[in-house]
Amino acid sequence: MVLADLGSKLSVALRKMANHTVIDQEVLDAMLADICKALLQADVNVAQVKQLRTNVRTAVNFDNLASGINKRKLIESAIMTELCSMLDPGVKPYEPKKKRPNVIMFVGLQGAGKTTTCTKYAHLYKRKGWKVGLVCADTFRAGAFDQLKQNATKAKIPFYGSYTETDPSVIAGDGVAKFKDEGYEIIIVDTSGRHRQEGALFEEMEQIAAATEPDDVVFVMDSSIGQAAHDQARAFKEKVKVGSCIITKLDGHAKGGGALSAVAATQAPIIHIGTGEHIDDFEDFEVKAFVSRLLGKGNIAGLMERMKEADVDLEGAEMMKRLASGQWTLRDMREQFQAVMKMGPLSNIMNSFPGMQGLDFRESSQRIKRWMTIMDSMTDAELDDPKLMSAERVLRIARGSGYYPSEVIELLEQFKMMQSTMQKTMKKNKKLGKQTDMRNMDSHTVAQMMQRMNPQMLQHLGGINGLDAMMREMEKEEKKLKDK
Numbered sequence: 001m002v003l004a005d006l007g008s009k010l011s012v013a014l015r016k017m018a019n020h021t022v023i024d025q026e027v028l029d030a031m032l033a034d035i036c037k038a039l040l041q042a043d044v045n046v047a048q049v050k051q052l053r054t055n056v057r058t059a060v061n062f063d064n065l066a067s068g069i070n071k072r073k074l075i076e077s078a079i080m081t082e083l084c085s086m087l088d089p090g091v092k093p094y095e096p097k098k099k100r101p102n103v104i105m106f107v108g109l110q111g112a113g114k115t116t117t118c119t120k121y122a123h124l125y126k127r128k129g130w131k132v133g134l135v136c137a138d139t140f141r142a143g144a145f146d147q148l149k150q151n152a153t154k155a156k157i158p159f160y161g162s163y164t165e166t167d168p169s170v171i172a173g174d175g176v177a178k179f180k181d182e183g184y185e186i187i188i189v190d191t192s193g194r195h196r197q198e199g200a201l202f203e204e205m206e207q208i209a210a211a212t213e214p215d216d217v218v219f220v221m222d223s224s225i226g227q228a229a230h231d232q233a234r235a236f237k238e239k240v241k242v243g244s245c246i247i248t249k250l251d252g253h254a255k256g257g258g259a260l261s262a263v264a265a266t267q268a269p270i271i272h273i274g275t276g277e278h279i280d281d282f283e284d285f286e287v288k289a290f291v292s293r294l295l296g297k298g299n300i301a302g303l304m305e306r307m308k309e310a311d312v313d314l315e316g317a318e319m320m321k322r323l324a325s326g327q328w329t330l331r332d333m334r335e336q337f338q339a340v341m342k343m344g345p346l347s348n349i350m351n352s353f354p355g356m357q358g359l360d361f362r363e364s365s366q367r368i369k370r371w372m373t374i375m376d377s378m379t380d381a382e383l384d385d386p387k388l389m390s391a392e393r394v395l396r397i398a399r400g401s402g403y404y405p406s407e408v409i410e411l412l413e414q415f416k417m418m419q420s421t422m423q424k425t426m427k428k429n430k431k432l433g434k435q436t437d438m439r440n441m442d443s444h445t446v447a448q449m450m451q452r453m454n455p456q457m458l459q460h461l462g463g464i465n466g467l468d469a470m471m472r473e474m475e476k477e478e479k480k481l482k483d484k
């Protein structure tokens with residue numbers, strides 16, 4: 001990920017404070033110098049970096065500090081506040097409303113990733129149960145309609161466009177009217193881009209906006225454009241009512257800071273970030289969680305909220321009941337996987353853990369998807385009674401799912417491992433009189449499962465100790481959620 005480098009430099013700078021027994025102005029200045037250097041190297045706007053330094057110095061005034069105050073914590077929180085305010089224009093983004101049409105117009109330069117982002121955005125809302133349609137109002141780039149059509153068809157999203165009409169505002173107006181008539185809730189209008197901010201592009205954007213009266217205008221910006229991002233963002237903002245931003249290609253090798261800091265020029269909040277070419281490579285953007293991740297802190301609170309939203313049975317009350325009576329089956333495992341997948345791409349989930357940023361979970365996601373497909377080829381009896389599994393059945397399931405028998409066996413092994421680790425934990429906890437859930441499995445058991453998902457995971461978490469700390473943090477957050 002683009003910002004992994006910036007993130008690690010920032011957290012190294014903060015961690016350096018631990019080497020000093022006394023935190024004074026000299027230590028603060030040295031740390032600020034490292035932080036500012038890292039931000040500038042990541043293309044963050046110079047004026048904003050200067051502002052950050054001044055504000056942190058003001059917030060941490062050593063002459064007026066009460067005795068006994070934890071200076072390290074104070075400095076960390078001042079940096080966090082400043083990084084957040086840099087990315088937060090203090091305006092709430094438009095929130096689409098259910099059971100009425102919400103017209104969302106996408107704008108941006110050519111190649112910024114508008115068309116791809118429109119489909120990702122559509123897919124996200126479709127997954128949440130909204131009725132979504134896509135309108136292609138790009139008549140400038142040959143093949144734009146075909147691209148949108150192809151993306152939309154793949155994601156099973158209705159689309160509207162024309163090969164013959166040359167006026168994009170007519171297509172946009174007609175498409176929006178059609179989807180409105182048909183009761184669509186999210187109507188996305190993809191507009192054309194140009195290589196530069198030129199008059200023709202802006203004129204066309206204004207005409208499309210007039211024809212569609214969008215509820216929100218989303219400015220799509222490529223994260224690799226560096227310092228130029230600031231002027232580009234401002235130029236768009238001056239011409240159309242940009243209400244929110246999406247930064248794309250944060251998975252690439254560019255530095256990313258330019259686009260992120262350009263948000264200040266639009267005074268419009270970032271709502272999502274694009275982290276790859278695939279439709280699921282799309283993440284919600286929440287400033288505090290993003291900065292926490294950047295500083296290597298993870299976002300356990302956000303993760304717990306998402307688990308709750310997706311109805312993930314964390315305590316596994318039902319599952320544990322079945323397990324206790326020796327009934328934990330492949331069907332239960334499939335349900336658990338399904339619940340996790342409902343929370344979004346695995347990389348988004350795993351990146352919420354402290355220390356997990358920058359790991360590639362694509363392979364783990366693919367493995368889980370593969371297992372789900374394999375389980376779809378099993379009969380009800382097999383799902384409910386894994387003991388039925390025989391060589392002939394494995395061959396039939398492999399043929400039915402289109403995978404190799406070795407892959408079916410890999411799934412069965414994973415199932416056995418999960419079943420036996422859970423049963424062991426159950427027994428141990430029963431002895432101790434504790435209730436069993438995912439979080440009071442011992443760290444070694446969870447570590448074993450994590451290693452299976454992605455061998456680098458444990459190392460990134462800081463070994464068993466890091467895992468212990470993460471489990472404790474999850475417990476705390478869940479308690480907070482329950483107390484709410």
Ligand SMILES: Nc1nc2c(ncn2[C@@H]2O[C@H](COP(=O)(O)OP(=O)(O)OP(=O)(O)O)[C@@H](O)[C@H]2O)c(=O)[nH]1
Pocket residue numbers: 108109110111112113114115116117138141144191192193194248249250251252273274275276277281
């Ligand atoms: N790696 C990566 N590639 C992306 C991302 N978003 C878009 N792309 C790629 O960027 C290229 C341009 O994307 P498009 O969606 O065609 O760009 P556009 O802004 O619609 O372009 P015009 O229609 O010409 O204005 C494509 O190859 C996309 O696959 C992203 O988040 N990460």
